[in-house]
Amino acid sequence: MSEIPETGTSLDRRRLLGRTAAAGLLAVPGVSLLSGCLGSGDDDKPDQAEGSKSDTNPLGVKEDAELEVVIFNGGLGTKYATDVHIPSYKKSFPKANVKFSQAEEISTVVQPRFAGGNPPDVVNNAGSKLMDMGALVAEGQAADLTDLFDAPSLDVSGQKVKDTLLPGTIEQGTFNGKPYVVQYAYTTFGLWYDSELFKKNSWTPPKTWADFTALLDKIKGAGMTPYAYAGANAAYYQYLVILTSAAKIGGADVLKNIDNLEPNAWKNDAVKKAAEAWAAIGAKYMNKANLGQRHTEVQLQQNQSQIAFYPSGSWLENEQAKNTPPTFKYAVTPLPSVTTSDKLPSTAIYAAAGEMYFASAKGKNVNGGKEYLRHMLSKAGARGFTELTKVATVVKGAADGLNISPGFASADEMTKAAGENVFSFRWDSWYKKLDDECRAATNELMFNGGTADKFCDRMQKVADEVKNDSSIQKFKR
Incomplete structure (x- = not known):
């Protein structure tokens, strides 16, 4: 809980652990959490790209629709996105342009776009100036990811995405019964x-x-x-x-x-x-x-x-x-x-899924945003992330056999020694x-x-x- 602080060399654990808070997003009676510029319901959504669902395209991505991804540039860097996850998405949808950018202060860069009705499709919400996730959910800005977790895994045959994840992963990104966030890094x-x-x-x-x-x-x-x-x-x-x-x-x-x-x-x-x-x-x-x-x-x-x-x-x-x-x-x-x-x-x-990623419910390519998360949750996508960041993911077995560094090995030993005595909080x-x-x-x-x-x-x-x-x-x- 991709971690933490606000410079380009920082990580918000990313809470790990999804922790820390956004500036200026606390609820005020009678005022929208995102500057009062948003309504609710389908009228607020732009024309959204829709494609035909198939075995290889279970979420119905429009093959040539542009996808915009914004990643927090902190302790994890952004190389995992540019070198692993985006190429994976492009391999499946070669006609799609993937527009990538990084930000060291997520709320400063991205929050005005949510308020203005033109959010990016995928956001890594982390850093000391991350957006208030509870506020985003309350405003209907985060897409329900139920269909993502029910979709088949990209590269684990015979299993749904949810079957490939460590216990508690989906719950960590669930708000009042519905999953809205992929907590990706196992911290x-x-x-x-x-x-x-x-x-x-x-x-x-x-x-x-x-x-x-x-x-x-x-x-x-x-x-x-x-x-x-x-x-x-x-x-x-x-x-x-x-x-x-x-x-x-x-x-x-x-x-x-x-x-x-x-x-x-x-x-x-x-x-x-x-x-x-x-x-x-x-x-x-x-x-x-x-x-x-x-x-x-x-x-x-x-x-x-x-x-x-x-x-x-x-x-x-x-x-x-x-x-x-x-x-x-x-x-x-x-x-x-x-x-x-x-x-x-x-x-x-204390150990938990952290580092929040979500698809924008009011983005132009919602299905593409969910599909991008499916590529992140593939075994290959998770392994590539770990190789570049020295941080494990919530995908079962993705780091098996990797001997990346002394710190990674030490954290792995500590986790194994803890067994079932692992806990976390959400407040x-x-x-x-x-x-x-x-x-x-x-x-x-x-x-x-x-x-x-x-x-x-x-x-x-x-x-x-x-x-x-x-x-x-x-x-x-």
Whole structure:
């Protein structure tokens, strides 16, 4: 959750994990979420290209209809689109012109086009300035993908697209019972470090909180910053860490209750304990200068052996490829257990389908947009993506046999060790207001002496405001 931040070298996990929020898309009573320029119903749709359905064209793509694709230029880059997915689409529809562009600020570039009624056909909605997906769904801007998932796989004989995907993939892009988004990148999240540096210093990734703080003391004594994240634009890395610890302490339902806006979900004892534990890390082991720095600045410091642990998703290695010295070998470890009575084991991880892609319901080539997503979800399309980005996809077995890099191998080992103890949340991509508040509350907690009580109270207050605001569409899982 293709990840994250707003420059061309960034990735929004892409939430992974679909996380972070769009600027200016929060619901205001009586005002359309997309600038009030849109109506609803078929009258708002332009003339849309329609072709004849067949075994080789199950979605009815008009063979010579132009297709426009906009991809977020972040940590994943755009080469996977230009070198893998577009050529695959063109092979099936050689008469079609595919118009491609990239954007570092998706909402800035694309949002006005949705408001103006001329959206691109396929959008990779990611980055720190992604569009509010809940708002797009509420406005009828995202196409229902039910027929895509029911269509035959492009290259897995005898299976529908939905049969080729990892469990939970379709649900991750479902809003109130209908699928509107392909969450494509399978992102694992943990604490990243340089395995060569750790080996040199005989440092062992911790499994318990006592081992964690003892190791951070050693690292601090060696003159390094033990733990860091970028406060300027990557606070959601850290709030994901806090809530991962909360899920380990109290079980995955802690996150489900937050998603569903249950009463006092943010005040759950597990959330408070997690916030207390991480606030102590911020007070003792972090560099306050990182508050004003961006993710790329802090990640570069880790590549330069100034920082030991950095929380991130599995896009990190690819994002830093140009700045990683040959002696630096990425590895990732799960967050350590916070208490001796955690409900989930230390191997449990946050992992989810992320990096949002959708077809525009009011684009000129809706069927082509869905077909493009079918090519992305082919085994060949997914494998090509992984080879170029070092990030796995939601297509089963697409990365089998690939030995791409140390970080990719480490993330794969961590995922296998987690087994069924994998969890995620959805509230951050459902409710922009909560995401904005949690970033600010997290920075206060980690950098500015905030307390766990204040963090929990602050988040619960805003969660209640969202719940009671009839202008904001609610989602449930």
